[in-house]
Amino acid sequence: MKNPYLPNKYMILDVQHQTDIDYTFRVACDIAPKNGQFVELSIPKIGEAPISISDFGDGYIDMTIRRVGKVTDYLHNLRPGDHMYLRGPYGNGFPLDHYKGKRLVIAAGGTGLAPVKSIINYFHQHSQEIQGLDLFIGFKSPKDILFMDEIENWMKNERFNVVLTVDKGDECWTGNVGLITQYISQESIGKDENLEVIIVGPPMMMKFTALEFLKKEILENQIWVSFERKMSCGIGKCGHCKIDETYVCLEGPVFNYTKAKKLID
């Protein structure tokens, strides 16, 4: 009998410090995920945590992990050559093929950028597969900005329109200040059959950003969100992630807005 809770051991190849509290780990790994899926990451005697796969390639996956508690604190002390345990991938992921040939709009708040980053990079490398990509990225402050190098690369892509903003600037910050919703409302986005919108971030950000797009006559079925809920298993057994008859770990974390709006915790 196969034990679905038994993880495999993988070696850390690289650790990038994105901010003081967010590190990106590259792990040598045979897991071949879909964009937006997650893994259960564990450290023996410390614990287990669901973590999005922020990027992947031949023989590796990346995870960007914020230090908030037991497992994530421990992880932040690990170095290349050390090991961690993973099981998965879990969840449905984004329907990448559905976005191809269309104009894609992505609104990401804070660590919400992690689960969509691999999509952005995919279309960055395969720009001809998309009409255009409007990217709205918001962080709390300049020092919270993740993936700055990549954001700068995306800004150079002719098919991309990248808006980076922070809620609150500092002395050195010369960029945009204000909430994502404010920049979306200024943008010429409107009724367009050929458009798809992805929103990922904290619950309140997702709620208000979705309302902003709906105001612009984007249809509900054109909007996609990714949920985060407490999870202990990732495989439909522990019950923590359930909302009504839906298990976020099984049928999510990615939901079309027509479904997401009906999910009441």
Place this chain on the structure above:
Amino acid sequence: MSLKLSREAFDDVLKDLGKEYKIYAPIRIKGEGRFSDTDVVRYGEVSGLDEIEIHEKAHFSPKEILFPITQTLFYFTEGEYQEPKYDEKKIIVFLRPCDINGVTRLDQVFLENGEDKDIYYERLREKVKFFMIECIEGFDNCFCVSMDANKTEKYAAAIRFGDDMLVEIKDEALINAFQEKGEFVNFEPTFIQENLVNVKLPDIEQITTETFEDDMWKEYAQRCIACGRCNFVCMTCSCWTMQDIAYDENNSSGERRRAWAGCHVDGFTDMAGGHGFRKNYGDRMRFKTMHKINDFKKRNGYHMCVGCGRCDDVCPEYISFSSCINKVTKLVGEERK
């Protein structure tokens, strides 16, 4: 095959079966009840007939036999994952029809929900045989008939307790143990047809977000104290949380285990950054109620709650779940059969 046995003969059979099986049944534990000087009736291992308490409903359900309160998933030594040793001994459980139907619900979650089977549950489940305690009268707060959970065919043996014991044996593996211990009779168990409490089930197609936001839940916000006892005594509550522990300070060995969790209890939905859902206790009551009599059925085709009434028996605030179901039904209309 059905037999009539004297109590002594039945006791002998149990002792005999005890060599091959661990036998679990409701037992009375003196002085450990909810109030001082009261007893608790809960599941434990038995070796003889007299230890089995059948005159009172077990306060805790038999689910802990299949889904222990805490269960080790892995032992860690030097960072390696080791599965606990597997106990080969088979299991017999004495339980009532509602609880057998409750096991069907646990099977649904642990074996059928999602692509993976929960191997720890499956290993225990495969070893279990049900000895059904015939239940004709029920107890206070039972509403199994309304939940269509009063009957079952899924038993290895069915037993009517009395001065003589009547036993129907379905499982051929048990025939040897019973043979020549009693005389053949015609016996089939009878199932309860009417409870003291009845509920009307709601038309779940009419349950909408408005039902979730209705004022009826406000009452529970005031009354419920989020103790979670209703979750823990429930035959069909199946949620759990993963926990790692280190046995010693230098972290050289430890284990990963799971422990029962309850949706009424603080922390059930808490995530990093202090984010949590259903901070209001009324919302927790709504969440549990909807799982038991709405969304589980939407997902699996039958209701989760089996009407054992243990949640009503145990609630320190005298919150009645059966009344709550009736209130939902009043709000949205009755189920169309």
